[in-house]
Amino acid sequence: MDSAQSGKAQGAVVGVVRETNDGERRVALVPKVVGKLAGKGVQVVVEAGAGAGALIPDDAYVEAGAQIGDPWSADVVAKVAAPDAGELARMRPEQTLIGFLNPRGNADGIKEIAAAGVQAFAVEAIPRISRAQAMDALSSQGNVSGYKAVIVAASESTRFFPMLTTAAGTVKPATVLVLGVGVAGLQALATAKRLGGRPTGYDVRPEVADQVRSVGAQWLDLGIDAAGEGGYARELTEAERDQQQQALEDAIKGFDVVITTALVPGRPAPRLVTAAAVEGMRPGSVIVDLAGETGGNCELTEPGQTVVKHGVTIVSPLNLPATMPEHASELYSRNVQELLELMLDDDARLAPDFSDEILAAACVTRTEEDH
Structure with a gap:
């Protein structure tokens, strides 16, 4: 039953993609975290084989409440590595991207994400303050x-x-x-x-x-x-x-x-x-x-x-x-979960509050409507 039939507000849709960088075996969300997000009303769509490098089968995601499908059309695309040109071409304006985007060392890549109209949050830019410790992907990795x-x-x-x-x-x-x-x-x-x-x-x-x-x-x-x-x-x-x-x-x-x-x-x-x-x-x-x-x-x-x-x-x-993908993915997934939950409203819809110092610092590109 879809959200319209159930009469409930539809929560944000989060896409989990299969990483394509050489040697990258981590995945942005693991089934345990998918289950927690699903319990809050977030819909999760996982690309087939996304967890294979971390030894997580597709069935484990389905059991946790995710769908196997196209993650690139989701409201939020969760990644580990920054998207390459082909991946960025699959995104549309006003989508949100989360990942290791290297904002200080990859200025051209950030410009390309901005030119695509994508709102991006770089996990490296999360401030190292006590309230953000659970989101600190640099520390977990x-x-x-x-x-x-x-x-x-x-x-x-x-x-x-x-x-x-x-x-x-x-x-x-x-x-x-x-x-x-x-x-x-x-x-x-x-x-x-x-x-x-x-x-x-x-x-x-x-x-x-x-x-x-x-x-x-x-x-x-x-x-x-x-x-x-x-x-x-x-x-x-x-x-x-x-x-x-x-x-x-x-x-x-x-x-x-x-x-x-x-x-x-x-x-x-x-x-x-x-x-x-x-x-x-x-x-x-x-x-x-x-x-x-x-x-x-x-x-x-x-x-x-x-x-x-x-x-x-x-x-x-x-x-x-990436050489320890099981535990590295578990830790990173928890970081992404905490960041995502900070962006959601009470109905699990995407509504980032940029007066929050964590979101303001982590956001490296903004869509026009958010300015």
């Missing part, structure tokens, strides 16, 4: 990246992570340095500790030292303070960069594993690990560079590749969350 980075490092390492005492002798625990102590960095430190390594964290924001210690890691103090706005580090001055580079170069040489997570939104990744630092590390050491998508934190990084330089393995995985 950063947790996945930080965890997996340590697993990758342990797999590539020629040494044990934990201390082992055997009849043949004692093996010292691996020393792990994490550069950049945001969500991914803290998760990396905590995971390295759980694996038995001896973790140390460094960030240009000294106020995060207590967070580093709270997960059982040591703090590397280089005497630099670059705290910025919105929880991000500000760009260092030339003198600060020189000071940091030399101090880090000396420190890095003493670690078995270095994991870098330092990013400045809209700018190339800061270079923290020089070629000289790599050369000074013990052969068999490992660097996992999570900033490869914006150039990398290591001077010798080759984005998307695993290379060996001076006997050191340098891994630069792109889109690590």
Whole structure:
């Protein structure tokens, strides 16, 4: 029975598409969240095979209350990655788009979305305030990246992570340095500790030292303070960069594993690990560079590749969350649900209130009628 026959107001229709980017296995909504949205009156249309990469069959969506069909005609199109030209051509003016749209690094893409008349919300632009924590997709996916980075490092390492005492002798625990102590960095430190390594964290924001210690890691103090706005580090001055580079170069040489997570939104990744630092590390050491998508934190990084330089393995995985699609999708789906519910009125219709600071910040293109 449709909404007209039942006499009830029709709620918003949300479309869940099948991601087409190479290696992207996540899906924007999982069946558990679809069920919750359906319970509020939201209709969900899922593209056939949308959840396949995350091992979610179409039947699971149908059981949760979704329809399998064309998601591109929905009021809201929920994605993970930004739409390519072909996908954007399937959208119509006044539709709403939610996803990782990279507004600071993909200005041309945002202009194309605006030119199509589509209202777009970039999950990266959600402000990092307490009220928006459940919507913070950068943090949820950063947790996945930080965890997996340590697993990758342990797999590539020629040494044990934990201390082992055997009849043949004692093996010292691996020393792990994490550069950049945001969500991914803290998760990396905590995971390295759980694996038995001896973790140390460094960030240009000294106020995060207590967070580093709270997960059982040591703090590397280089005497630099670059705290910025919105929880991000500000760009260092030339003198600060020189000071940091030399101090880090000396420190890095003493670690078995270095994991870098330092990013400045809209700018190339800061270079923290020089070629000289790599050369000074013990052969068999490992660097996992999570900033490869914006150039990398290591001077010798080759984005998307695993290379060996001076006997050191340098891994630069792109889109690590997509390698753990089940849990990454669950977390992202929850973020999308919270953002969607903030846009709905009491009848589950789309009615975003742009006086709300979260929606105002996250919206990167607006339809004319909303101005």
